Amino acid sequence: xxxxxxDFIKKAAALSxxxxxxxxxxxxxxxxxxxxxxxxxxxxxxxxxxxGCRVELGVKNGTPVGLRGVSDSRTNFGYVCMKGMHFWxxxxxxxxxxxxxxxxxxxxxxxxxxxxxxxxxxxxxxxxAHKAGGGEAVAYYGSGQAxxxxxxxxxxxxxxxxxxxxxxxxxxxxxxxxxGGYLSSFGADEPIGGYSDLEKAHCFFIVGSNTAEAxxxxxxxxxxxxxxNPNEVKVINVDPRVSQTSRIADKHMQFKxxxxxxxxxxxxxxxxxxxxxxxxxxxKYTSFKxxxxxxxxxxEYAAQVATYTPEMVVKMCGDAxxxxxxxxxxxxxxxxxxTVSLWxxxxxxxxxxxxxxxxxxxxHILTGQLMKDGADSLSLTGQPNACGxxxxxxxxxxxxxxxxPVNVEKLRNQVEAAWGVPAGRIPPEPGLHTMAMFxxxxxxxxxxxxxxxxxxVQSLPNCNLYNKGMDREDVFIVTTDIFHTxxxxxxxxxxxxxxxxxxTGVYGCxxxxxxxxxxxxxxxxxxxxxxWIIREWARKLAEKMSDPVIxxxxxxxxxxxxxxxxxKAIWDEYSQKLTAHRDNDLRGATYAVLEQMAxxxxxxxxxxxxxxxxxxxxxxxxGRDPMADSESKNDLPYQFYGPAHPDRKLWIWQRDQAxxxxxxxxxxxxxxxxxxxxDHWHTMSMTGRIPELLRANxxxxxxxxxxxxxRLGIKPGDMVEVTSRRGTNLLPAKVYEGPIEGMVxxxxxxxxxxxxxxxxxxxxxxxxxxxxxxxxxxxxxxxxSGPTPLTPYVAG
Amino acid sequence: MxxxxxxxxxxxxxxxxxxxxxxxxxxxxxxxxxxGHYGKDxxxxxxxxxxxxxxxxxxxxxxxxxxxxxxxCSGTVMADTGGKVSHPELTExxxxxxxxxxxxxxxPEVQKEWFDSxxxxxxxxxxxxxxxxGEFVVTPSKENCATCHADMMDKEPNTLCWECHVPHSFKAKx
Numbered sequence: 001x002x003x004x005x006x007d008f009i010k011k012a013a014a015l016s017x018x019x020x021x022x023x024x025x026x027x028x029x030x031x032x033x034x035x036x037x038x039x040x041x042x043x044x045x046x047x048x049x050x051x052g053c054r055v056e057l058g059v060k061n062g063t064p065v066g067l068r069g070v071s072d073s074r075t076n077f078g079y080v081c082m083k084g085m086h087f088w089x090x091x092x093x094x095x096x097x098x099x100x101x102x103x104x105x106x107x108x109x110x111x112x113x114x115x116x117x118x119x120x121x122x123x124x125x126x127x128x129a130h131k132a133g134g135g136e137a138v139a140y141y142g143s144g145q146a147x148x149x150x151x152x153x154x155x156x157x158x159x160x161x162x163x164x165x166x167x168x169x170x171x172x173x174x175x176x177x178x179x180g181g182y183l184s185s186f187g188a189d190e191p192i193g194g195y196s197d198l199e200k201a202h203c204f205f206i207v208g209s210n211t212a213e214a215x216x217x218x219x220x221x222x223x224x225x226x227x228x229n230p231n232e233v234k235v236i237n238v239d240p241r242v243s244q245t246s247r248i249a250d251k252h253m254q255f256k257x258x259x260x261x262x263x264x265x266x267x268x269x270x271x272x273x274x275x276x277x278x279x280x281x282x283x284k285y286t287s288f289k290x291x292x293x294x295x296x297x298x299x300e301y302a303a304q305v306a307t308y309t310p311e312m313v314v315k316m317c318g319d320a321x322x323x324x325x326x327x328x329x330x331x332x333x334x335x336x337x338x339t340v341s342l343w344x345x346x347x348x349x350x351x352x353x354x355x356x357x358x359x360x361x362x363x364h365i366l367t368g369q370l371m372k373d374g375a376d377s378l379s380l381t382g383q384p385n386a387c388g389x390x391x392x393x394x395x396x397x398x399x400x401x402x403x404x405p406v407n408v409e410k411l412r413n414q415v416e417a418a419w420g421v422p423a424g425r426i427p428p429e430p431g432l433h434t435m436a437m438f439x440x441x442x443x444x445x446x447x448x449x450x451x452x453x454x455x456x457v458q459s460l461p462n463c464n465l466y467n468k469g470m471d472r473e474d475v476f477i478v479t480t481d482i483f484h485t486x487x488x489x490x491x492x493x494x495x496x497x498x499x500x501x502x503x504t505g506v507y508g509c510x511x512x513x514x515x516x517x518x519x520x521x522x523x524x525x526x527x528x529x530x531x532w533i534i535r536e537w538a539r540k541l542a543e544k545m546s547d548p549v550i551x552x553x554x555x556x557x558x559x560x561x562x563x564x565x566x567x568k569a570i571w572d573e574y575s576q577k578l579t580a581h582r583d584n585d586l587r588g589a590t591y592a593v594l595e596q597m598a599x600x601x602x603x604x605x606x607x608x609x610x611x612x613x614x615x616x617x618x619x620x621x622x623g624r625d626p627m628a629d630s631e632s633k634n635d636l637p638y639q640f641y642g643p644a645h646p647d648r649k650l651w652i653w654q655r656d657q658a659x660x661x662x663x664x665x666x667x668x669x670x671x672x673x674x675x676x677x678x679d680h681w682h683t684m685s686m687t688g689r690i691p692e693l694l695r696a697n698x699x700x701x702x703x704x705x706x707x708x709x710x711r712l713g714i715k716p717g718d719m720v721e722v723t724s725r726r727g728t729n730l731l732p733a734k735v736y737e738g739p740i741e742g743m744v745x746x747x748x749x750x751x752x753x754x755x756x757x758x759x760x761x762x763x764x765x766x767x768x769x770x771x772x773x774x775x776x777x778x779x780x781x782x783x784x785s786g787p788t789p790l791t792p793y794v795a796g
Numbered sequence: 797m798x799x800x801x802x803x804x805x806x807x808x809x810x811x812x813x814x815x816x817x818x819x820x821x822x823x824x825x826x827x828x829x830x831x832g833h834y835g836k837d838x839x840x841x842x843x844x845x846x847x848x849x850x851x852x853x854x855x856x857x858x859x860x861x862x863x864x865x866x867x868x869c870s871g872t873v874m875a876d877t878g879g880k881v882s883h884p885e886l887t888e889x890x891x892x893x894x895x896x897x898x899x900x901x902x903x904p905e906v907q908k909e910w911f912d913s914x915x916x917x918x919x920x921x922x923x924x925x926x927x928x929x930g931e932f933v934v935t936p937s938k939e940n941c942a943t944c945h946a947d948m949m950d951k952e953p954n955t956l957c958w959e960c961h962v963p964h965s966f967k968a969k970x
Contacts, residue, residue: 066939071947079944082921212919220918227914247917678919692928696921698892789889 039065043598044517045507046084047145047500048681050381051217052509053080054599057088057501059520064088064501073599074614075195075513081216082678086693090499090686091521095483095796097496098525105473106490115526119533121493122450123540125476126162129447130545135164135427139437139446142169143453144383144390147505148514149570150530151389152401153557154452157538159394160421161550165406165431166446169395170454171386172434173461176769177348178379179391181357184768185365185651188583188642189391189403192619193340193376194511194602198222200374203336204235205329207260207360208346208775212244213678215344215380222342223248234332238263239346240673241703241739253325254740256318257671257776261352262657263326264359266313268305270330271366277334278368284636286365287647290654304654316657320740334367338374344382345675349774353766355655365650371621371638381510382676388508392584393574397431401574402582403643406430418577421549433770434460435763442469448476452530453497455485455683458756459748461772462726462763480530485685486751486795496527503529504567506594512616514589515600519563531570532562579603583627583642589615606630660776661764664742668724668778670708671743674757680749688751688794698792700750700757702731704781708742709735717787722746724779727759732790733783744781748774752793883932891929895922909964920944 041056054073058066067088071078090096100118101110113121129137140158142151146169155167182189198221211219226233226248237249238260246252255263271277288296290304310323333339341364347356361377369375381387394401404411412426432440438460440446449470460466470477470490479491488494502523508514523529535554542550556573560566568591575586585604588611594600602615604627620638622628631641633648640648664671679696680687687693702720704712714720714733722729722744731746731754739745746757753759762777899907899922910916924943925936941957942949948957962969 066943068943068946078947082919082924085924085943212917216919220914223914223917244919679921691930692923695892695928696894696923792892 036060040520041068042501042518042520043070044501044520045384045509045515046080047087047686048083048384049081049215050144050383050386050510051075051215052384052507052511052513052515052600053084053217054515055080055084057520062521064091064521070598075509075511075515075599076217077221079217079220082696083681083687083693084217086690087681087686088501089690089692090483091501092524093483093689095689096499096524096527097482097484097494098527099496100526101488101494103492106471106477106492110494115528115536118493118495119536119540122478122495122537123544125478125492126448126450126537127541127544129476130162130164132447133445135162135431136166136440137445137447138162138164139166139432139440139448140164140168140450140452141434141437141454141456142167142390142395144169144171144174144381144386146385146389146395146453146530147503147517147567148385148389148393148508148574149505149567150452150534151385151395152393152574153531153534153570154450155394155401156419156553157534157541157550159400159426160416160419161538161541161547161553163425163427165397165427165429166437167395167431168397168434168437169386169390170434170456170459171383171390172396172770173459173772173774174345174348174382175379175386175391176396176771177350177353177357177766178381180354180766180769181361181379183642183644184354185358185361185653186642187640187645187648187650188619190387190512190584191376191378191510192370193373193378194513194617195221196617197338197340197374197376197378199225201225201336201338201340202233202374203332203339204233205238205333205339205341205363206236206245206249207238207341207343208348208356209342209344209380210239210241210243210245210675211342211344211380212247214382214676216678218342218380219245234336236329236332238329240671240743241675241745242737243675244678251325251329253329254318254320256316256320256740257673257743258350258352258660258663259317259657260347261356261359261655262308262313262316264356264363265305265308265655265657266310266326267330267333268359268362268366269308270310270327271334271363272302272305274327274331276331277366281368282366282652285638285640285650287645287649287651288654289651296654301652301654304656308657318740318742333363333369336369338372339364339367339369340374340376340378342378342380344380346775348379348769348771350771350776351661351764351766351773352655352658353771353773354768355653355658358653358655361650362652362655365652370650371618373618378510384509385507387510387512388506388514392508392579392586397433397437400426401578403584404582415578418573420552420555425549435765435770435772438466438469441472441475442466444469444472444474446475449478451477451479451487451491453481455481455487455685457486457490458683458751458758460763461758461761461774463756463758464727465763480533481685482527483685483689484795485683489795495533496523496525497533498523498527498529502527503531503562504564505531506571506589512584512602512619513600514586514594514603515597516591516594518595529562529567531557531566535562535566580606585627588612661773662725662762662776662778664778668780669742670779670781672722672724672757672760672777672779673739673743673745673775674748674761675745677747677749680747682749684749684751684794687749688792694792694794697747697749699752699790700729700731700747700755701734702729702781703734703736703738703745705739705741705743706735706737708744708781709733712781712783714781714783715786719784719786719788721782721784722757722760722779723781724760724762724777726762729757729760730754730784731757732787744779750793751795752791883929886929895926906964909962913964913966915966 039058039060046053053076054070069078069080099112102113235249237246237252240257290296310326364377477491478493480495501520504519538554579586585606588605588607589601593611601611605611605615616625618624628639679693716735718733720733765772
């Protein structure tokens with residue numbers, strides 16, 4: 001009997017159900033969000049995005065039973081998003097890693113081993129690699145989700161212990177261009193203002209950010225501001241794709257991917273042409289720059305942007321808006337009582353990522369839309385501790401803790417002195433940035449790699465290329481994580497770690513805000529906090545390498561209990577010794593203070609007394625920022641004391657439109673862009689194991705503009721082959737007037753080999769920030785078949 | 797024997813829904829099952845749509861539709877033999893469809909109310925209040941509301957949320 005389509009779907013569904021991984025969690029964990037007998041509530045931060053929502057975990061008899069928002073927190077006022085509501089459910093998931101696992105060859109099966117043996121193997125392999133190739137042969141690849149104490153401690157052992165600056169982390173993939181933008185435009189990393197500006201803003205300029213899905217709780221604040229003040233507040237959404245964020249926009253401007261630099265210059269042109277700039281602000285606080293930092297003048301800048309007439313910008317951007325639109329948004333931006341710009345990966349993950357950030361900042365400097373309440377140039381961070389741990393704590397190859405560039409001897413010596421290690425111990429040159437690090441893995445130059453709390457097998461662009469290196473048997477890989485991931489599948493040693501609320505530590509979110517999460521429950525099985533793992537590993541390393549300097553690195557932390565005392569000692573060393581008098585001065589943000597605060601402390605916060613007020617809401621403003629007062633050099637109210645601008649001014653840069661690395665052509669005629677979806681976090685190793693979240697978005701799909709779909713005969717649900725010069729995906733189609741015509745879009749969370757979009761993306765990167773251009777590459781698409789039942793996949 | 801007839805129909809609305817239906821692009825296959833019932837099957841197979849189609853073709857007991865309508869509109873509980881509130885049966889594949897996808901057709905008024913509400917704009921989805929398939933409840937627990945609105949629970953400990961707020965639009969009742 002012929003099998004009908006419906007029969008086929010039913011049978012396929014039954015088959016696929018049997019092969020689900022991660023679906024074995026009984027759905028009986030309803031949330032307990034109110035006080036109940038026997039339930040204690042433990043305050044901490046959300047584990048997921050960079051907003052820094054404060055939450056309380058409900059615990060009964062040592063088991064998590066619910067989660068609720070903290071209403072007196074200034075980050076989220078009690079609200080949490082879909083992911084945030086549910087992430088606690090993976091804490092007791094049966095897939096949690098609970099024993100160290102080892103295999104000599106990556107083709108072997110893992111065997112459970114003791115911690116003693118596991119740490120001995122890790123130390124032996126790193127010591128051997130170091131002996132063979134010195135500091136260049138070892139590498140650490142960390143995460144913006146690791147606690148600050150963890151990142152700081154790892155990099156301390158790598159730099160001072162193994163004399164390697166091969167210290168990187170996944171924030172290189174998301175925030176490095178924002179760092180470059182802030183340093184080159186404002187002279188100091190991280191935003192001047194923060195979330196408190198949202199309720200005071202009169203104009204929002206949201207570019208390259210689907211805030212509604214990537215930062216939902218901040219989006220709620222913007223939405224509420226708009227809905228409560230529909231006529232007074234304007235929302236401009238600038239994105240090649242209409243997204244959920246566009247729903248609150250007064251004006252959505254779509255453009256051909258990569259042409260937003262022209263649009264931003266066009267807005268500057270209108271602002272100058274119509275004399276909407278703040279002449280007094282420019283005269284007092286601004287320098288003009290071109291090229292790699294050569295001095296320029298306002299007139300030169302005006303002449304440069306004059307070439308970007310609104311009419312020309314419209315053509316460059318793809319004729320999807322009008323010249324009047326350009327003029328109108330420029331006026332809204334310049335003349336509002338306060339304009340806040342928000343962006344994320346749409347600007348950062350670009351070959352011209354730093355330039356795009358510069359052009360965004362240019363508009364704020366030009367119009368004086370900074371330092372006042374309701375105005376800020378606010379780069380949204382993707383991860384919960386990309387700012388606090390990695391940008392501030394020394395988690396990238398070129399920066400030491402406290403925003404210190406590696407290549408400045410005086411600053412290196414400060415760090416060496418604080419650690420009590422000999423001067424000259426830290427190598428003087430930056431290590432390998434992420435793409436160079438994994439290139440070195442491919443070439444077998446890195447012999448021992450430690451991957452902590454991230455999954456580069458899935459998250460690197462053009463991942464097929466780099467996964468070959470991680471398959472090499474002569475590259476030893478140790479992974480620390482709570483679940484198996486695609487990266488543990490390429491590891492020799494997998495070490496089970498404690499999850500959020502199973503250990504203590506600090507996260508620093510988008511707005512310079514540090515917040516503590518204290519241990520509330522025990523880890524399952526033999527899982528251990530990373531800080532314990534690092535200390536124990538380093539002790540064995542010191543023994544095997546007969547190196548007393550490594551012993552010195554862990555000396556202050558010996559004998560301390562790992563759940564609280566150890567991370568506290570690490571935080572004390574970092575905050576008291578290494579942030580003192582730096583622009584991220586955290587001396588006042590002691591554990592004692594952080595534990596008292598509902599929502600932590602914004603740096604700079606040099607004293608406990610000041611930190612207890614909440615810290616600095618606006619940087620650089622005398623009377624509001626203690627460093628603006630202590631570092632003041634004149635009578636002006638704003639003092640730009642950032643370390644990167646000797647003239648203590650904000651810099652407006654001449655940056656022209658420049659194409660992405662790969663443009664569509666006859667063979668690959670579509671732009672591809674990728675992004676985050678509200679229900680899933682990154683590579684879905686956590687959210688894919690929570691049934692509510694998995695079911696909400698079990699697969700990635702490819703969004704195709706209806707006009708393109710009609711031309712190619714693609715109907716909703718059809719399976720579509722998406723091919724670039726690097727790889728192919730097979731994805732179900734969503735025919736949707738989201739992406740602009742000529743562009744397709746895919747979410748990047750799906751682990752399935754057919755739908756892992758980073759097989760397709762491109763690994764070109766910004767020459768300054770070294771951040772890859774995930775957001776733009778060229779692909780071809782074709783209909784492969786009609787609708788096909790699909791199987792969700794989570795590596796187990 | 798089932799008679800399957802595939803058609804690609806034009807969705808009549810110009811609206812673009814969240815999952816990409818609409819704009820004249822929805823693909824629907826229409827089929828007839830063993831009992832002669834008609835169903836429609838979009839790219840993701842959906843029991844709710846089947847029910848609606850059966851109702852529209854007048855071949856399903858009106859009682860079921862009435863019960864469904866009551867359940868969704870007034871919060872009346874439809875209990876199974878165990879007394880537990882249950883969602884109509886879904887296959888494993890159907891369980892992997894976002895709630896709003898089916899409900900944009902099965903209960904379009906409810907879906908639209910939610911979509912246009914602050915919850916809809918801020919993407920607080922159906923499953924936060926009603927649970928996902930396995931734990932589905934028609935009437936949400938206040939505990940779920942308390943995840944974000946713990947302060948209101950303290951302020952109004954003995955009042956049900958929906959006594960003051962219209963379900964799905966969340967506007968204050970007049």
